[in-house]
Amino acid sequence: MAKVLVSDPVAAEGVAILRRAGLEVDVRTGLSGAELKEIIGEYEGLAVRSETKVTAEILEAAHKLKIIGRAGVGVDNIDVPKATEKGILVVNSPEGNTIAAAELTVALFFALSRSVPQAHQSMKAGEWKRSKFVGVELYGKTAGVIGLGKIGREVAKRLKAMEMPILAYDPFLGKEQAEALGVQLVDLDTLYRNADFITVHVPKTKETTGLISDAQLAVMKDGVRLINVARGGIYDEAALLRGLESGKIGGAALDVWESEPVAPDSPLALHPKVVATPHLGASTEEAQVGVAVDIAEQIVAVLQGGSARAAVNMPSLPAEILHRTAPYLTLAEKMGSLKAQLARGSVTAVEIRYEGEFDTAQTVHLTRAVLKGLLVPALGESVNYVNAPALAASRGVKVTESRGPRSDDYERQITVLATDDRGTHAVTGTVFGKNDPHIVFLDTYPVDFRPSGHHIMVRNHDRPGMIGKIGTILGEGGVNIAGMYVGRDEKDGTAVMALSVDTAASPEVTETIRSLDGILSVRHVVL
Ligand SMILES: NC(=O)c1ccc[n+]([C@@H]2O[C@H](COP(=O)([O-])OP(=O)(O)OC[C@H]3O[C@@H](n4cnc5c(N)ncnc54)[C@H](O)[C@@H]3O)[C@@H](O)[C@H]2O)c1
Numbered sequence: 077m078a079k080v081l082v083s084d085p086v087a088a089e090g091v092a093i094l095r096r097a098g099l100e101v102d103v104r105t106g107l108s109g110a111e112l113k114e115i116i117g118e119y120e121g122l123a124v125r126s127e128t129k130v131t132a133e134i135l136e137a138a139h140k141l142k143i144i145g146r147a148g149v150g151v152d153n154i155d156v157p158k159a160t161e162k163g164i165l166v167v168n169s170p171e172g173n174t175i176a177a178a179e180l181t182v183a184l185f186f187a188l189s190r191s192v193p194q195a196h197q198s199m200k201a202g203e204w205k206r207s208k209f210v211g212v213e214l215y216g217k218t219a220g221v222i223g224l225g226k227i228g229r230e231v232a233k234r235l236k237a238m239e240m241p242i243l244a245y246d247p248f249l250g251k252e253q254a255e256a257l258g259v260q261l262v263d264l265d266t267l268y269r270n271a272d273f274i275t276v277h278v279p280k281t282k283e284t285t286g287l288i289s290d291a292q293l294a295v296m297k298d299g300v301r302l303i304n305v306a307r308g309g310i311y312d313e314a315a316l317l318r319g320l321e322s323g324k325i326g327g328a329a330l331d332v333w334e335s336e337p338v339a340p341d342s343p344l345a346l347h348p349k350v351v352a353t354p355h356l357g358a359s360t361e362e363a364q365v366g367v368a369v370d371i372a373e374q375i376v377a378v379l380q381g382g383s384a385r386a387a388v389n390m391p392s393l394p395a396e397i398l399h400r401t402a403p404y405l406t407l408a409e410k411m412g413s414l415k416a417q418l419a420r421g422s423v424t425a426v427e428i429r430y431e432g433e434f435d436t437a438q439t440v441h442l443t444r445a446v447l448k449g450l451l452v453p454a455l456g457e458s459v460n461y462v463n464a465p466a467l468a469a470s471r472g473v474k475v476t477e478s479r480g481p482r483s484d485d486y487e488r489q490i491t492v493l494a495t496d497d498r499g500t501h502a503v504t505g506t507v508f509g510k511n512d513p514h515i516v517f518l519d520t521y522p523v524d525f526r527p528s529g530h531h532i533m534v535r536n537h538d539r540p541g542m543i544g545k546i547g548t549i550l551g552e553g554g555v556n557i558a559g560m561y562v563g564r565d566e567k568d569g570t571a572v573m574a575l576s577v578d579t580a581a582s583p584e585v586t587e588t589i590r591s592l593d594g595i596l597s598v599r600h601v602v603l
């Protein structure tokens with residue numbers, strides 16, 4: 077009988093599904109890292125929420141583990157690359173707590189505008205202070221919603237009922253979709269300058285970490301009120317504290333924190349103008365039952381040899397197909413990610429060409445991998461191999477796929493053509509040997525680099541001295557070049573450079589390269 081460990085408070089309905097399926101279930105919450113490491117070797121399945129930290133060290137000891145179910149959305153507490161390396165499937169429940177998080181956000185709008193928690197606390201202390209707690213109305217105030225995904229959209233719908241005009245920013249959402257929601261799509265600067273309340277609903281990625289810091293606060297209205305039910309660190313906490321102290325920020329309502337659990341003496345959590353909740357966005361009876369049932373069903377299915385509907389790190393495929401497809405899956409996902417990071421504006425169409433021996437059992441999953449790679453920079457952990465096509469469709473991305481004979485260049489190659497504001501551009505990749513993915517063309521320019529780590533992509537007029545100048549700027553910026561691949565097009569005199577670098581280049585370094593005469597574009601990408 078397979079054993080499953082439930083190491084966080086997951087709703088009883090989910091645990092019952094595991095037991096009814098004949099699995100041996102141990103519910104042991106509050107384990108220390110050392111305790112978990114000691115026992116994890118006994119289990120085939122693990123069910124968690126955000127409290128258990130499933131680190132590389134724990135996974136090293138997880139000799140039998142086949143599946144980790146995250147009863148919720150965020151998998152930032154799980155070392156997903158390590159799980160993938162060990163062949164452990166990670167599944168989550170991307171939709172189960174959307175309404176719960178949206179409703180808490182609205183609750184925080186009210187709590188913040190009327191100082192409900194502070195007034196409550198004052199009365200509990202035996203006081204009766206009416207003039208101290210004069211609030212503001214939501215009616216007629218402008219709300220700024222950053223991120224219009226599942227939760228952001230539900231929040232926007234609800235704020236409209238309060239008759240708040242809504243300014244929204246989501247670089248991956250089309251104008252028509254915004255219009256259908258009745259919100260005005262604006263750039264971030266316009267949102268910051270005009271919103272009375274700002275709420276963030278973006279995933280925590282490298283772009284959104286510290287999205288709002290001192291510079292952004294400086295352009296906001298005096299007395300702006302800020303809400304965060306997404307992830308700690310999207311507002312820089314030190315900047316928030318400075319803004320609260322200076323009076324720039326009228327109040328903040330925070331459900332999520334840079335480090336959880338929050339220290340009992342956290343100056344931010346204790347600040348009188350901060351309404352603080354301990355990561356309660358998903359904590360409703362309905363959402364907890366929903367996410368628990370969702371992951372329990374997936375754990376049962378996978379441990380009984382079936383497939384999961386929300387696999388985060390790899391498709392749940394029969395072993396034979398997975399074996400011959402896996403290296404191309406990695407390649408396909410990296411190519412999707414490369415296209416997303418090189419795109420200008422939102423990608424509206426993707427064409428995927430498979431050349432050489434690929435069968436449909438493979439291409440269906442490879443296309444999903446491309447779409448997952450394309451959407452993850454925007455949607456983070458809520459994208460998986462199963463929902464990627466539907467999410468692409470809901471964002472208006474037109475997807476086409478074709479298969480053809482072996483090309484003149486490689487035995488098997490995949491080309492992804494993505495259309496964005498600049499037109500249609502292609503990337504082609506192949507796998508060398510058994511498991512060595514390479515990018516071999518950017519448009520028609522031949523290149524050759526492994527799609528992993530940091531890269532700087534430059535498009536330039538093909539002139540003498542460019543390579544030297546760029547190398548010098550990177551060297552002076554402390555960025556070590558691990559490899560450089562230059563492709564030229566004799567016809568129009570342009571060239572592309574793909575520089576694999578050991579560390580990220582600072583925005584100043586990329587800006588200096590961009591300012592060189594003859595440079596057409598510069599992008600830093602992480603694959
Ligand atoms: N507090 C909680 O308990 C709780 C519960 C559920 C979800 N969450 C968090 O809420 C957030 C939103 O979740 P969701 O389910 O709506 O995700 P989602 O993937 O459906 O939506 C995220 C949206 O953010 C947009 N986006 C990505 N990068 C952006 C950027 N730089 N600027 C503006 N928009 C950007 C995407 O296009 C997408 O529309 C996530 O961080 C999630 O982890 C928190």
Ligand SMILES: O=C(O)[C@H](O)COP(=O)(O)O
Pocket residue numbers: 125126127147148149150151173355356357358359
């Ligand atoms: O990512 C999520 O689903 C939410 O942040 C909820 O986390 P929790 O399950 O720890 O409440």
